[in-house]
Amino acid sequence: MSPKISVDDRIASLYPFVNEAETPLPRSWSSQDKCSHIGLSQNNLRAHYKGVGKTHKDAASARASYPIPAGCGLYYFEVKVISKGRDGYIGVGLCAHGVNTSKLPGWEKDSYGYHADDGHSFCASAAGEAYGPTFTTGDIIGCGLNLINKTCFYTKNGVNLGIAFKDLIPNLYPTIGLQTPGEIVDVNFGQQDFVFDIEEMKKKLQASTLRIIENFPVSTDDGSWHATLQRIVSAYLVHHGYCATAETFAKSTGQSIAEELSSIRNRQRIQRLILSGRISEAIDAIQTLYPGLLDQNSDLFFKLKCRQFIEMVNGCDGEVKTYAHSPSRSLRNSPCASPSRSLSTNSNPPSSLVRNSQQNNSNMDITPSTSSENAGGSAPPLATNGVSNNTTTQQQYQNGAEEVTDMVVDDYAGNCHCPSTSTTDDAFAGTGDDLMDTSDDVTSNTHQTNTSNKPGLNTISVITNSSKAIDTGPSMRQLCGGNIYAIEKLLSFGKELRTLYKESKREAETKNNEANEKLMKEAFSLLAYNNPRESPVGYLLEPEQREEICSAVNSSILEAHKLPGQPALELSLAQIDNCLKMMGKNGLGACAMVNLKNFYCDSDTYS
Numbered sequence: 001m002s003p004k005i006s007v008d009d010r011i012a013s014l015y016p017f018v019n020e021a022e023t024p025l026p027r028s029w030s031s032q033d034k035c036s037h038i039g040l041s042q043n044n045l046r047a048h049y050k051g052v053g054k055t056h057k058d059a060a061s062a063r064a065s066y067p068i069p070a071g072c073g074l075y076y077f078e079v080k081v082i083s084k085g086r087d088g089y090i091g092v093g094l095c096a097h098g099v100n101t102s103k104l105p106g107w108e109k110d111s112y113g114y115h116a117d118d119g120h121s122f123c124a125s126a127a128g129e130a131y132g133p134t135f136t137t138g139d140i141i142g143c144g145l146n147l148i149n150k151t152c153f154y155t156k157n158g159v160n161l162g163i164a165f166k167d168l169i170p171n172l173y174p175t176i177g178l179q180t181p182g183e184i185v186d187v188n189f190g191q192q193d194f195v196f197d198i199e200e201m202k203k204k205l206q207a208s209t210l211r212i213i214e215n216f217p218v219s220t221d222d223g224s225w226h227a228t229l230q231r232i233v234s235a236y237l238v239h240h241g242y243c244a245t246a247e248t249f250a251k252s253t254g255q256s257i258a259e260e261l262s263s264i265r266n267r268q269r270i271q272r273l274i275l276s277g278r279i280s281e282a283i284d285a286i287q288t289l290y291p292g293l294l295d296q297n298s299d300l301f302f303k304l305k306c307r308q309f310i311e312m313v314n315g316c317d318g319e320v321k322t323y324a325h326s327p328s329r330s331l332r333n334s335p336c337a338s339p340s341r342s343l344s345t346n347s348n349p350p351s352s353l354v355r356n357s358q359q360n361n362s363n364m365d366i367t368p369s370t371s372s373e374n375a376g377g378s379a380p381p382l383a384t385n386g387v388s389n390n391t392t393t394q395q396q397y398q399n400g401a402e403e404v405t406d407m408v409v410d411d412y413a414g415n416c417h418c419p420s421t422s423t424t425d426d427a428f429a430g431t432g433d434d435l436m437d438t439s440d441d442v443t444s445n446t447h448q449t450n451t452s453n454k455p456g457l458n459t460i461s462v463i464t465n466s467s468k469a470i471d472t473g474p475s476m477r478q479l480c481g482g483n484i485y486a487i488e489k490l491l492s493f494g495k496e497l498r499t500l501y502k503e504s505k506r507e508a509e510t511k512n513n514e515a516n517e518k519l520m521k522e523a524f525s526l527l528a529y530n531n532p533r534e535s536p537v538g539y540l541l542e543p544e545q546r547e548e549i550c551s552a553v554n555s556s557i558l559e560a561h562k563l564p565g566q567p568a569l570e571l572s573l574a575q576i577d578n579c580l581k582m583m584g585k586n587g588l589g590a591c592a593m594v595n596l597k598n599f600y601c602d603s604d605t606y607s
Helices: 007-014 198-214 224-239 243-253 261-275 279-289 298-314 391-407 421-429 484-506 513-528 543-560 568-585 589-593
Strands: 029-034 038-041 046-049 060-064 074-084 091-095 111-115 120-123 140-146 151-156 159-165 173-178 183-188 444-448 461-465
Touching: 029 038, 038 060, 046 173, 060 091, 074 198, 091 140, 091 151, 111 159, 111 173, 120 159, 140 198, 173 183, 198 589, 224 243, 224 568, 243 261, 261 279, 261 543, 279 298, 279 543, 298 484, 298 513, 298 543, 484 513, 568 589
Parallel strands: none
Antiparallel strands: 029 060, 038 046, 046 183, 060 173, 074 140, 074 183, 091 111, 091 173, 111 120, 140 151, 151 159, 444 461
16 A cells, blocks of 8 residues: 655645745635634635625635745646535635735636636626536535636536636635635645546646747757757766766767866776765875865865765775774774875875875775876876776785775675675776776666755766665664774764864864854764664765765866866756746746656656
């Protein structure tokens, strides 16, 4: 049996493009914005007349709590007549804020109504026009507002009666009118199934809107349009490190790639490290390949260290993973030290948190990048397997991979919800071009990327390898896998992380102190639980949480080399997203009929 959907979720699901934090949906009649002759009950969803009802001067109406947002595109509600009362002078419709509530809907300016006793439609008039059938006890009357063409229609017991009003004004409220004793009506704003199939009408409007977009004239005579699209695609592939695909695409379209392939591979490998939870190694690689980058971006550095702390809790980071098998392993190194690798750098790390040790347990060989100043230089030759031809470095890579792989026992690997060490090492041993490209031997899942909460960017996916992830149940999800030596290292790391935060805050190095403090506190909160993954902050341990910092690192590297921090494709999507929001704020209902995902995802929405 499918899970029960709450009333709030059901109503919100009818209008997915409405941001209720800015424009709440109508959910009940207002207890304040109504005539005193109307009483409300059943969560303000039932209205009954309690006046004397002798003349039309005794008429009364009530408005919904909020106006209809333009982001609905197509809005609909239904009213069921529980009792027609004495005379059945019931009106259903829409009105603006401030309209007199001592009148039935449609009698006043900026008010629209369909009346039960005569079946007439009323718009700023007490006379009315013939429109539809009368309605009485047991009938269900629907009122729909098309915010695209600004028309209003009604239904009776699920049958569309056609358009009643045109050229409606914005910001209208659902309204109900009663006039004689005994009249009782219930309203359905979407908390229950509608009698009328409003979804079918919505699909037709979506298809019509899509055809308008597809038929928009674009000049393709000179080929500039296709060339622009090709550049956008190429830039996206390069940005996210799809090296082999980008190279092939550039050759087939006759384009050049602005960034050297060696630099793309370096970014590619750093992304792989971050997405697999090996943050300490990623930091060391950044310091080696892009010296000074973290010195100039202390905010990024702090977020990386917070993520490293989380991965240490997760048991994925190399700083604690090596303790899973051998409790006697020395704790001589700083818990916040960089990954163990004897690589020289041209600049000092931004803090004592990043120090080069002399252990050579690296899982990855690094291809030095070419700086923006000597972009014309050539990168060191690459072997066909993506590893440097330098024999010593290659041997260190192989020895390090074997050492770490041997030290990860099966039960500890089960605690880590990221690719196992051997899986990740195998990925790095392959051709560099394949690391971020989809291949037959790598099963990949996609997670939505949230890059700095920028609008529209969450529509782009990043590939993460989770084919070997193991879940052995809550008993295996202890802090650092339950290893006391790893926990000691974690606690020491936490102390230095707090010191780093205080230093950066005191020296005003970080612009986002409040956000960083929140991130640090959430990370530290993981220590309060025996089973961190099942805690309220357990979401921090999920693999997709790595993607935001991964994207931030990638953008920072590109910007440091005078390249765009965001690809044009993502910027275009962000622009479209903002345009749709602006349309909604300005009363253009067509915004609700456009879903960006339908332009690049398989969907039968418009079929």
